[in-house]
Every structure is written in structure tokens, then in C-alpha cells.
Amino acid sequence: MGKLLLYKNRNLIEAGCDEAGRGCLAGPVVAAAVILPANFSNEILDDSKKLTEAKRNKLRPIIEREALAYAVAFVSEKEIDEINILNASFLAMHRAVDQLKEKPEMLLIDGNRFTVYEGIPHECIIKGDGKYLSIAAASVLAKTYRDEYMEKIHEEFPFFDWKQNKAYPTKKHRRAILENGPCIYHRKSFTLLPEDQTSLF
Secondary structure (H helix, E strand, O other): OOOOEOOOOOOOOEEEEEEEOOOOOEOOEEEEEEEOOOOOOOOOOOOHHHOOHHHHHHHHHHHHHHOOEEEEEEEOHHHHHHHOHHHHHHHHHHHHHHHOOOOOOEEEEEOOOOOOEOOEOEEEEOOHHHOEHHHHHHHHHHHHHHHHHHHHHHOOOHHHOHHHHOOOOOHHHHHHHHHHOOOOOEOOOOOOOOOOHHHHO
């Protein structure tokens, strides 16, 4: 993929929306919404999954400083268990849009599904975080804010190694669940351990 695009429709105020943490076994799902100015450019901004942690952390203050508006929102593991992870992802994006100081005229959503946000049309874009700068910026904010949160709660339960795995289902994380049991931050509606637990060793 070549250079990311600044907008889909230059005549509309667009907000890019993305989330982080859907596939994790613990902690919140985090979403961000970002409106970029018409003259925005950045050579390294891309889908957060393609960037190193150092690059994401370098980009975060640039995005926050240069965006016309941005917001980050969390949906807790308890809420995820109540409404399921897909709905929680949509809710996190809605909460982020709620907090924008400028109202967008169009939402660019990373992915193929979304629930209507009243009063603002949206377009779902598969792999949008690798196509549009505003979605890429949202992906960087969502990822860095979530990682920061997981590193903080890592101190409470260091044996889960969230500082490294950010609660993704690594072997080390799952072995720690097997040995210590799940904690208050684990998503109880998720399959925390595989059926074949010998695969963890």
C-alpha cells in the first residue's frame, strides 16, 4: 500500500475511528476518534500494528498536538462481559465520538461493521487503518492509551506479564492463568484457556 490518504471526501469534516484490544483476554477495549486538519502530513504514520512501540509513542503527542480534535474512550472488561466484545468495540468508538470537541460530518470506521451513531453518517473501511491517516491516527492513540493502562495494572498482577503481552493470549499469559486463576481484570466471557492445556507447555 502506498501513501495513506488524508480524507475520503474533502468537503466533509471526517473523523477516523479505530479500537485496540479486541482480542485480549483481560482489560478494556479502547477506541479513539481523530479529526485531522486539511494540511496534515506525516511520513511515518501508519496502521499502529505496522509500527514499533517507539514509533507509536513518538507519534502520539504529534497527533494530539496537530489534530483538530481527538478523543479516547474505554469500555471495561465488565462491560465487555455484559454486552460482548463486538458491541463493546462499537460502544468505545461511540464514546470517543461523544467526546470530540468538534462534531464530525462523517465517521470513517476501521473494519466491516458498526452501529449507527445518531446524526452522523459513517462508512466502514476494511483495513482502513492502512488506508486513511485519520484512522491510522486513531489506531495509534487507541493502542498507546491501552498499552499504557495495561502496563499500569501489570504492577498489580506481574505474573501475567501484561507489560509485555498487553493481555493478548500468549503462552506465558495463559500459563499464568492456569497456575494462578483469572483475576478481576480478566474477561470472564472469553475462553481464557485452550481445551488442550498441554499446548501451553
